[in-house]
């Protein structure tokens with residue numbers, strides 16, 4: 001350590017300047033109402049390790065980590081990170097598949113006040129390079145390989161292209177790459193010193209990590225969440241979802257995604273002293289045996305996976321007797337599929353409509369079937385403020401469709417380093433513009449009815465149209481590009497790119513797909529279909545009419561003479 005505590009205070013002051021937070025009167029209100037309890041993630045784990053000690057915290061393949069072991073490993077890794085020169089307020093991009101090191105790493109970073117930046121396992125060079133650059137990350141943490149993909153090769157490219165990135169750390173084997181394994185980092189740090197072995201710089205009001213936005217603009221936005229606000233959302237989610245120390249939560253979705261991370265997810269489960277089971281993949285082949293073996297009581301899926309589970313369960317009749325609750329969220333779940341969950345899987349359905357920016361809505365476990373099947377739930381907290389507005393920000397009549405705006409004790413007031421965007425994405429009085437169209441029932445339940453933001457929700461994977469369009473526009477043969485959603489029975493939506501080629505130049509759909517892959521774009525963002533055209537329909541203010549493009553696509557898809565690929 002080369003700096004005094006005061007120096008870190010300056011670093012925190014800078015960080016907090018980059019991260020808009022709540023006005024002080026609101027913050028005081030949330031504190032005095034006991035919503036923000038003044039607990040950091042590091043203190044939370046220390047407390048649970050003392051309380052639950054040998055109880056199993058995380059199960060991942062052959063590994064079973066007790067609360068004490070998780071705390072101990074996080075402490076040693078924290079020491080290791082400090083020795084590497086990672087210090088309070090530094091950013092560290094964490095791209096981890098569902099393995100236990102996700103927890104040892106993030107709790108190590110929480111401990112020293114460094115900020116994990118949560119990447120997803122499917123992210124590739126384009127996304128990771130951006131995350132590392134934009135957050136000025138000092139380190140990048142990866143698994144060695146997973147599902148046939150070598151993250152070390154990706155990291156080698158990122159390291160070469162991002163000069164501020166000093167360290168790559170690997171869960172598993174570094175192999176021939178010049179990277180340090182987490183295991184070595186932990187050993188290097190030696191045995192844990194007497195506590196506390198470094199002063200605590202971390203306060204509960206500080207930003208704990210940067211979460212990723214689904215986004216609708218060219219580049220993904222980073223979401224600063226504080227210990228206080230996130231912890232409140234976990235505590236309240238636990239109450240609603242019945243999470244206790246008896247709960248066994250299985251993460252089938254990638255654990256860094258906000259839904260399995262916090263609604264109530266793996267962190268809610270650790271908060272309650274329960275057990276987290278990490279499924280390597282969400283397929284019935286992997287997940288059903290785990291549910292039976294570990295007596296999983298609750299898990300979370302996106303709608304396409306829920307459909308796959310429903311189908312497989314009918315055929316295989318697996319032992320899901322321990323499963324009490326299946327949460328479905330991330331995209332709209334059809335009422336038809338929703339109505340089959342209880343009968344086919346033998347557990348209660350909970351619909352979850354949430355966003356990494358904050359607001360999470362749940363159907364309640366004792367809600368009538370009609371509500372559980374037909375709505376996306378209601379806000380988790382009485383402190384959530386919501387408004388449903390028309391294009392002029394005027395409140396719509398009760399029950400009418402409008403854009404959902406929200407603010408509250410766990411909804412951010414602005415993105416990280418995004419002043420210009422924040423002015424558009426938030427109202428002057430601090431409401432976040434969700435970009436989703438909803439209607440609110442008399443009892444306060446939300447039904448999602450579309451969106452105004454330019455995004456495609458591909459089975460829960462959100463694609464910002466502008467991001468993909470920008471990549472397409474970089475192709476020499478592309479004059480203009482417009483990405484729209486097309487309906488899909490399994491995923492809900494897929495992406496179709498409408499392309500106008502430059503005169504005299506040619507490119508096929510296959511060429512453009514290969515081009516996007518070559519630019520390091522993740523697979524889920526690569527358009528599923530390409531349509532070549534001479535001009536785009538326009539709105540009466542002269543913008544590209546995506547509505548007209550979607551309609552022309554619909555007409556073509558229902559026409560008898562198949563698709564042009």
Ligand SMILES: O=C(O)c1cccc(O)c1O
Pocket residue numbers: 214258259262263329330331352353354355356357360
């Ligand atoms: O981002 C989401 O889609 C989401 C869904 C359910 C719950 C959440 O917390 C989410 O962030």
